[in-house]
Amino acid sequence: MPRPLTLDEIGLRHGTDKASSNHNYLEFYEIFLAPLRDHALTILEVGVLNGASLRMWEEYFPQAKIVGADILPDLKRFERGRITIEQVDQSNIEQLTSVAIKHGPFDVIIEDGSHMWEHQITSLRTLFPFVKNDGLYIVEDLHTNYGPLEANYRGIAGSSCVEYLKKWVDLRVACGQIEIEKTEDAFLRTYGRAVQFMTFYARACLIKKRLPHQYNVANVGRPLAEAVSGNVVAVKILAHLSYVGDVLGQEGFVNLASERFAFQGIAIETTQNLIEYRVRSADGTWSGWVGGNRFAGKRGESKLLTGVAIRLCSADRPYYDLRVSCRFKGSEDALTVASGEDCTSPYGAPLCGLQIQLLRRLD
Numbered sequence: 001m002p003r004p005l006t007l008d009e010i011g012l013r014h015g016t017d018k019a020s021s022n023h024n025y026l027e028f029y030e031i032f033l034a035p036l037r038d039h040a041l042t043i044l045e046v047g048v049l050n051g052a053s054l055r056m057w058e059e060y061f062p063q064a065k066i067v068g069a070d071i072l073p074d075l076k077r078f079e080r081g082r083i084t085i086e087q088v089d090q091s092n093i094e095q096l097t098s099v100a101i102k103h104g105p106f107d108v109i110i111e112d113g114s115h116m117w118e119h120q121i122t123s124l125r126t127l128f129p130f131v132k133n134d135g136l137y138i139v140e141d142l143h144t145n146y147g148p149l150e151a152n153y154r155g156i157a158g159s160s161c162v163e164y165l166k167k168w169v170d171l172r173v174a175c176g177q178i179e180i181e182k183t184e185d186a187f188l189r190t191y192g193r194a195v196q197f198m199t200f201y202a203r204a205c206l207i208k209k210r211l212p213h214q215y216n217v218a219n220v221g222r223p224l225a226e227a228v229s230g231n232v233v234a235v236k237i238l239a240h241l242s243y244v245g246d247v248l249g250q251e252g253f254v255n256l257a258s259e260r261f262a263f264q265g266i267a268i269e270t271t272q273n274l275i276e277y278r279v280r281s282a283d284g285t286w287s288g289w290v291g292g293n294r295f296a297g298k299r300g301e302s303k304l305l306t307g308v309a310i311r312l313c314s315a316d317r318p319y320y321d322l323r324v325s326c327r328f329k330g331s332e333d334a335l336t337v338a339s340g341e342d343c344t345s346p347y348g349a350p351l352c353g354l355q356i357q358l359l360r361r362l363d
Contacts, residue, residue: 265297307344
């Protein structure tokens with residue numbers, strides 16, 4: 001069986017200027033993109049030109065949805081198969097946001113548009129919030145921020161995109177030394193430390209998004225079931241909820257009132273790691289069993305859970321009783337199951353509330 005073509009080999013075949021015949025970005029990109037090659041990604045590229053790089057992404061990522069955004073209306077002709085083209089002025093925040101809402105969130109965004117400093121910064125500020133957690137944002141052609149090219153690409157900008165990225169680097173590298181709350185720029189204040197790394201290359205910068213875990217312990221809603229009497233064992237539930245983020249239920253339940261706040265993932269903590277659990281995604285597939293407060297599900301990918309199963313570890317089953325209560329979208333009534341039983345909606349509705357009651361047997 002022949003080896004798969006590299007990203008650069010595919011790029012050369014399609015004639016993109018990202019290949020080694022010109023900018024030579026692709027060998028660098030492949031370090032980060034190769035592990036994602038067979039994933040069902042959503043990719044946005046700002047700047048279509050002749051469609052060569054879109055065709056390259058389509059071939060390299062056989063399961064991906066590819067979105068191209070460009071100001072020229074006639075580039076719709078490059079639409080085909082998994083490639084969609086949207087007409088967008090990248091200096092227009094509303095238009096960028098509209099495309100991001102329509103097609104995002106994105107696993108990868110490549111900004112290869114006008115190269116005007118203002119447009120590079122505007123696109124970064126507007127689109128980075130629509131990058132999935134652990135997703136990538138790439139800014140290309142940053143050499144336009146220097147030397148003789150300044151005159152053509154400065155436009156009305158007061159500073160270059162590279163200078164803006166350097167401010168971001170300061171906030172990330174100087175973690176604990178710079179008070180980020182005093183940063184005037186709202187984007188940098190929000191995302192200054194929400195990256196795993198920023199990697200600079202000749203003419204380009206690659207940023208990997210990594211949101212810090214923040215727990216909301218002030219509001220976890222109401223219990224789903226009446227309190228039980230007996231030798232109760234403490235249970236904590238970390239739930240990642242849509243529109244909220246991470247919520248920590250320190251008394252064994254998370255059940256916010258609104259059905260908007262559906263579960264996307266959980267981690268469960270007990271003393272001595274007494275239980276293990278798995279989750280069901282919207283397509284009906286189950287994760288593997290995990291325990292020890294490990295996270296099951298997804299963060300930042302808008303993938304909702306439609307069920308959970310929680311069980312006592314085998315060695316602990318003779319000594320404890322476990323009851324799991326779930327609330328699903330469209331119903332006010334909780335569904336209660338015992339240890340090891342699947343707790344799912346018959347209609348595949350998202351999980352909106354969870355309570356775990358764990359008791360040590362007295363006999």
